[in-house]
Amino acid sequence: MRRQILLLLLSISLTQAAVAQGSAQPASDAYAQDATTQDQKTQQASHKISEMIARKFGVAREKAQTIAAAVMSSASRYSLPPALLLAIISIESRFKETAKGPNNASGLMQVVPSAHKTLVRNLDLYDPEDNIAAGSAILNGYLKTAQGDVDSALKSYGGSRAYAEKVSLRVKSFESATTPDVGPVLVSAPAQ
Secondary structure, three states: OHHHHHHHHHHHHHHHHHHHHHHOOOHHHHHHHHHHHHHHHHHHHHHHHHHHHHHHHOOOHHHHHHHHHHHHHHHHHHOOOHHHHHHHHHHHOOOOOOOEOHHHOEOOOOEOHHHOHHHHOOOOOOOHHHHHHHHHHHHHHHHHHOOOOHHHHHHHHHOOHHHHHHHHHHHHHHHHHHOOOOOOOOOOOOOO
């Protein structure tokens, strides 16, 4: 009898180990799945952003998609909120990639070439990807100098406290477009 119990326990242990091994994903598979999920969320946010830009600012869909992709790329690269970049672009150029301003400020984020010569040396500031990357790098530099104080960084970027306040208010209008939708939340009934 004792021998049968030992064999039964051994059999159960082996079965549990086999099930556990079969259901466990290798770390590389789990990482790939997380990366795929993140890519899907980024694509979803990019799509929502491009739809909003096209609808609210009258930008052609293809241009809006290019701008949205550039915003998401630069936001990721410089650890900046996409809504912040969109707010700056909306104030600086209203999403007109050929916008020109004082001091030869150029493009979507109104980058001033004379103030950032080494950064913009080989860039086309009327190209959305180049302009948003340059503007994001500049803003990131101001954030580092301001030790993470967004208001101070925005004041440096736009030249006034009023500019910083305007951008901060505008960020809120872009937050819903930059946040990926989450699926339905499943709530289970409490155990009784």
